[in-house]
Amino acid sequence: MDILEKIPSRREVIESFKSTGGKIAAVYPYHYHRALFRAFDILPVEVWGPPGIDTTYGSSYLQPYVCSVVHSGLSFYLSGGLDVVDFIVVPHACDSLQGLGSVYIDFVKPKQPVFTIYIPRGRKDLDVEFLSKEFESIFNRLKELTGKSVTEDKLMEEILKEEEALKKVRELYSKREQISLSDYHFYRVVRSREYLPAEKFMEIADHLLENFSDGTEREGVPVIFSGLLPEPMEILEKLEEIDGRIVADDFACCGRRLYGEGKSNNPFVRMAESILNSPPDSSRGATVDERVEHLSSLVKKYGARGVVFYIVKFCEMELFYIPHMMRGLKERGIPSVYIEVDINDPLPDQTITRLEAFVEVL
Amino acid sequence: MKLIDTIKYRLTVDVAGRAFLRYERFLNARRLKNARFKSENLAPPLRISAWTKELISLHYFRGRYVEGHQPVAYVTSGGPVEILKALGYYVIYPENHAALAGARHAQMELIQSAEEFGFSQDICSYVRTDLGTALTGKTPVGKLPKPDLLLACTNICQTVLHWYRVLQKIFNVPLVVIDTPFVYTEAPPHAVEYVKKQLENELIPVAERVAGRTLKEKKFKEVVKYSKDATELWLEILNMGRHIPTPISIFDQFIHMAPIVEMRGDKVTVDFYYAMLKEVKERVKKGIGSVKNEKKRVLWDNLPVWYKLSRLAAELADRGVSMPISTYTYAWGELAPLIDIERGMESMARVYLYPILNRGTGHKLEVMRQMVKDFKLDGVILHSDRSCKPYSIGQVPQRNKLMEEFGIPALLLEADHNDERAFSEEQVASRIASFLEMMEVA
Ligand code: SF4
Ligand code: SF4
Numbered sequence: 001m002d003i004l005e006k007i008p009s010r011r012e013v014i015e016s017f018k019s020t021g022g023k024i025a026a027v028y029p030y031h032y033h034r035a036l037f038r039a040f041d042i043l044p045v046e047v048w049g050p051p052g053i054d055t056t057y058g059s060s061y062l063q064p065y066v067c068s069v070v071h072s073g074l075s076f077y078l079s080g081g082l083d084v085v086d087f088i089v090v091p092h093a094c095d096s097l098q099g100l101g102s103v104y105i106d107f108v109k110p111k112q113p114v115f116t117i118y119i120p121r122g123r124k125d126l127d128v129e130f131l132s133k134e135f136e137s138i139f140n141r142l143k144e145l146t147g148k149s150v151t152e153d154k155l156m157e158e159i160l161k162e163e164e165a166l167k168k169v170r171e172l173y174s175k176r177e178q179i180s181l182s183d184y185h186f187y188r189v190v191r192s193r194e195y196l197p198a199e200k201f202m203e204i205a206d207h208l209l210e211n212f213s214d215g216t217e218r219e220g221v222p223v224i225f226s227g228l229l230p231e232p233m234e235i236l237e238k239l240e241e242i243d244g245r246i247v248a249d250d251f252a253c254c255g256r257r258l259y260g261e262g263k264s265n266n267p268f269v270r271m272a273e274s275i276l277n278s279p280p281d282s283s284r285g286a287t288v289d290e291r292v293e294h295l296s297s298l299v300k301k302y303g304a305r306g307v308v309f310y311i312v313k314f315c316e317m318e319l320f321y322i323p324h325m326m327r328g329l330k331e332r333g334i335p336s337v338y339i340e341v342d343i344n345d346p347l348p349d350q351t352i353t354r355l356e357a358f359v360e361v362l
Numbered sequence: 363m364k365l366i367d368t369i370k371y372r373l374t375v376d377v378a379g380r381a382f383l384r385y386e387r388f389l390n391a392r393r394l395k396n397a398r399f400k401s402e403n404l405a406p407p408l409r410i411s412a413w414t415k416e417l418i419s420l421h422y423f424r425g426r427y428v429e430g431h432q433p434v435a436y437v438t439s440g441g442p443v444e445i446l447k448a449l450g451y452y453v454i455y456p457e458n459h460a461a462l463a464g465a466r467h468a469q470m471e472l473i474q475s476a477e478e479f480g481f482s483q484d485i486c487s488y489v490r491t492d493l494g495t496a497l498t499g500k501t502p503v504g505k506l507p508k509p510d511l512l513l514a515c516t517n518i519c520q521t522v523l524h525w526y527r528v529l530q531k532i533f534n535v536p537l538v539v540i541d542t543p544f545v546y547t548e549a550p551p552h553a554v555e556y557v558k559k560q561l562e563n564e565l566i567p568v569a570e571r572v573a574g575r576t577l578k579e580k581k582f583k584e585v586v587k588y589s590k591d592a593t594e595l596w597l598e599i600l601n602m603g604r605h606i607p608t609p610i611s612i613f614d615q616f617i618h619m620a621p622i623v624e625m626r627g628d629k630v631t632v633d634f635y636y637a638m639l640k641e642v643k644e645r646v647k648k649g650i651g652s653v654k655n656e657k658k659r660v661l662w663d664n665l666p667v668w669y670k671l672s673r674l675a676a677e678l679a680d681r682g683v684s685m686p687i688s689t690y691t692y693a694w695g696e697l698a699p700l701i702d703i704e705r706g707m708e709s710m711a712r713v714y715l716y717p718i719l720n721r722g723t724g725h726k727l728e729v730m731r732q733m734v735k736d737f738k739l740d741g742v743i744l745h746s747d748r749s750c751k752p753y754s755i756g757q758v759p760q761r762n763k764l765m766e767e768f769g770i771p772a773l774l775l776e777a778d779h780n781d782e783r784a785f786s787e788e789q790v791a792s793r794i795a796s797f798l799e800m801m802e803v804a
Contacts, residue, residue, distance in 0.1 A: 099755025106724030107759040118543035133552035285523045288531040320524035323480030
């Protein structure tokens with residue numbers, strides 16, 4: 001059976017969740033904690049674009065030099081794509097998402113309440129303290145809006161559930177080489193966590209681990225991808241065609257969210273600890289060296305032969321790091337290539353040729 | 363700090379440099395004293411310009427000899443500079459340096475160097491300009507000292523965070539990040555507390571260690587007082603623009619804002635703005651407008667287009683259009699009331715949280731609305747600055763609202779504050795022409 005058949009679509013998940021009385025929160029990229037919403041019977045469904053939609057809607061609020069993720073994200077709302085949701089959540093990852101949150105609140109004024117989350121740019125005690133209070137204030141606002149008297153114990157229960165799901169994601173990553181699935185299929189599974197309830201996601205992950213781990217090693221030139229997201233997902237099929245395979249990633253939607261577990265017994269602190277204990281990433285202000293170190297360790301651990309920086313056009317926070325990261329990797333004998341994409345455009349031939357040339361020399 | 367460097371600094375800067383620049387100012391002032399309307403329609407430069415020039419020249423001249431004499435910090439424009447000033451730092455604002463390069467048309471070579479190194483054309487052109495300097499050492503001011511400390515405050519954008527990470531990589535010195543959560547509507551108490559603690563527990567200890575000194579409360583309060591006084595004076599100067607005709611334009615403001623950004627916390631800055639205010643008041647008294655025969659008054663939103671300043675000023679002046687105020691120059695004045703010396707770090711935390719760039723798009727609209735009323739404006743030009751997303755996002759609906767509410771023309775002008783390649787002469791000319799037509803001054 002094709003694993004994809006086991007994964008319900010976003011629409012199906014939303015409909016079925018709502019039919020049981022639950023509510024939906026549309027969540028923009030990329031750091032937040034799912035348990036905060038699940039405790040109120042709200043299912044977070046992430047909005048990464050979606051790619052390939054008509055972005056002219058967004059142009060009535062945004063200039064053309066704003067990235068395609070934000071353009072699509074707003075266009076999706078304006079074209080009715082988010083009519084079904086009950087809340088909108090905009091975490092703060094960059095100037096463009098900051099602008100999106102602000103434009104929502106001040107101009108678009110959707111019928112749904114809008115939440116913003118400021119993610120601190122460090123990982124010190126002070127940052128944990130701030131983020132825990134940020135979570136607490138959202139928790140209190142959700143209490144008010146939903147009228148539900150959710151206890152901190154209930155929240156902790158949800159946190160533990162999410163931690164279990166996260167363990168599964170980590171297991172999928174660590175056994176990646178033994179799972180006989182194409183990158184396209186693998187990322188469809190991993191990214192279903194963007195909208196599936198933890199319990200459903202674990203069911204699918206277990207099925208995958210039981211039925212698709214036949215011990216045969218995958219073939220193809222091993223590479224690591226770094227960037228925001230593997231969109232358009234066609235890139236994964238193209239990579240396979242040119243005999244490349246992803247062995248690990250530093251994608252904002254995936255690898256950068258392999259959070260560590262929190263330790264505290266206070267649920268807000270625990271969530272904050274977990275988020276801030278994620279791999280170094282630009283949105284949280286990691287140093288160039290930390291990021292080079294992280295990528296090099298992935299290369300070493302998974303036997304990759306090169307790194308592909310797969311960057312969304314206009315994404316400043318990624319663009320800043322590229323020159324020094326590429327040099328840093330080169331000094332360690334790791335080749336890398338930089339490719340720019342617009343998630344709304346079909347993959348240009350030039351991109352494929354560049355990737356092909358890179359994989360060939362590895 | 364080394365004694366030999368201090369002696370060198372004292373002789374070169376304090377004795378020779380100061381005297382030379384003072385003399386040059388005297389000559390410039392004499393020239394300016396009798397200046398008449400330069401172009402047909404543009405008022406002569408303010409006499410204070412001679413002093414501005416002296417201050418900026420001295421500032422960068424000091425920079426050439428300061429290494430070894432004083433600790434050097436690179437700071438973002440909205441950063442908590444008062445703490446560093448009180449610790450005796452010499453401070454460089456890379457953004458100001460980049461603006462200066464832009465105004466002197468020296469930026470493109472630097473931008474190209476940064477791009478050759480691999481920096482994308484899609485990152486802020488201030489950054490590309492300054493990274494050009496950091497990577498090649500080239501600068502229109504002769505020489506920039508190397509920093510001992512980097513201080514990035516995210517209250518203007520997230521871009522600075524990444525920019526300073528790159529500087530940290532290049533210079534290999536400590537970087538302190540003061541993270542100021544974006545204020546969508548109001549800053550919650552935990553955000554104020556967060557910023558306050560970062561100032562107290564992170565910035566001060568690191569800055570003290572690097573400077574080898576301890577922060578003295580008395581000195582800190584003195585610096586904050588100068589900062590507040592200068593900011594208040596700046597605000598008063600800007601508000602003089604409410605007079606008809608406006609005695610100063612945004613073009614004057616762009617030129618004379620350097621001290622409030624770069625020398626906030628110094629006594630000389632207070633004296634300077636005091637003198638500037640006096641001169642502007644004099645102009646009001648004499649009825650001198652920034653443009654001759656002022657017919658229409660227009661608001662400027664966002665950063666200036668540094669490399670086209672004088673041309674834009676002349677073009678508008680020729681049609682009797684003045685520009686009395688901009689959201690950008692106002693940003694350095696509007697926080698004055700928040701500075702409360704007695705409430706120490708907590709008040710400073712609020713000040714650093716509330717710059718216009720750290721506030722929502724609705725707040726900026728409100729500021730513009732108020733300006734249209736207070737400065738009796740007939741139109742708005744919103745510079746849609748390709749390089750500065752935090753400032754520019756929101757301008758499309760802001761423009762629409764302003765047109766709708768006030769029935770005045772509002773133009774979204776696509777350009778870039780420092781990268782000339784993003785400035786299309788033809789397109790800008792035709793857009794400005796139709797804007798002027800709508801104001802009936804074409
Ligand atoms: S792609 Fe980059 S700029 Fe766009 S929303 Fe994501 S992080 Fe921000
Ligand atoms: S992005 Fe804007 S606010 Fe940030 S440094 Fe550039 S011009 Fe300044």
